[in-house]
């Protein structure tokens with residue numbers, strides 16, 4: 001019997017073709033949504049590998065129900081959806097997809113920063129709705145990006161790639177990170193100093209016990225009234241209720257977010273009523289070539305892991 005790989009969302013055939021000969025593939029055939037938990041639980045007992053999406057919670061209960069599981073491979077660089085302690089206790093390795101998505105996610109971070117600063121989404125809507133009547137001296141004016149100060153919270157590979165883009169915009173870059181880095185073109189700052197000085201605060205931090213809710217009412221209160229908050233790291237690092245109040249009451253000028261506490265962002269979330277809030281549906285790494293490279297990394301890790309070979313990109 002071939003070992004079974006369970007895939008939690010439909011992937012293109014080219015991504016899985018190399019695995020078909022040696023493994024049984026069971027895949028949830030919906031491309032738009034991941035398999036419901038009950039469906040994954042039906043198969044996990046037999047699975048040797050779980051190829052999963054970041055929207056799927058792989059928790060202790062799932063590991064307990066998976067006596068044959070050897071590897072979980074996550075189609076993302078972030079892995080906060082997976083209980084690593086439980087994985088270790090059950091002797092299951094976990095892999096992610098770093099590096100190949102760095103530049104693409106930095107592109108999106110910068111695109112969202114520019115879109116938020118220059119009100120691109122709002123402006124585009126005025127064209128469609130017929131509100132665009134004439135050129136106006138102060139209509140749809142935004143915040144200047146060139147020469148502004150950018151504060152990056154969570155300075156890893158993606159942060160460095162954003163820094164390289166910021167150079168072209170003559171930005172001063174501050175960063176705050178758990179560990180200080182020796183970086184050219186970016187200066188370390190304590191969190192409060194970064195919040196006070198930055199015109200744009202870009203959150204790239206992963207979601208951990210330490211970062212959960214790290215930008216709340218107090219932190220938003222330190223930011224400039226003209227500042228924009230951008231989050232391309234993980235939802236849950238920004239307190240969304242506090243953000244709503246800050247945006248509504250003019251505590252900060254605007255926010256652009258690609259990641260949320262609950263994804264998809266519920267349509268009744270009050271943030272969606274605000275004109276100074278730009279939301280994207282978690283598309284940080286969504287470059288076509290990038291996504292194919294990420295899938296290839298997952299397939300390779302699963303194959304090597306199930307063959308008992310050394311596996312790259314292990315997070316545990």
Ligand code: DGY
Pocket residue numbers: 054075076077078079101233282283284285286
């Ligand atoms: C990741 O890979 O963790 C990103 O959030 C995907 O956009």
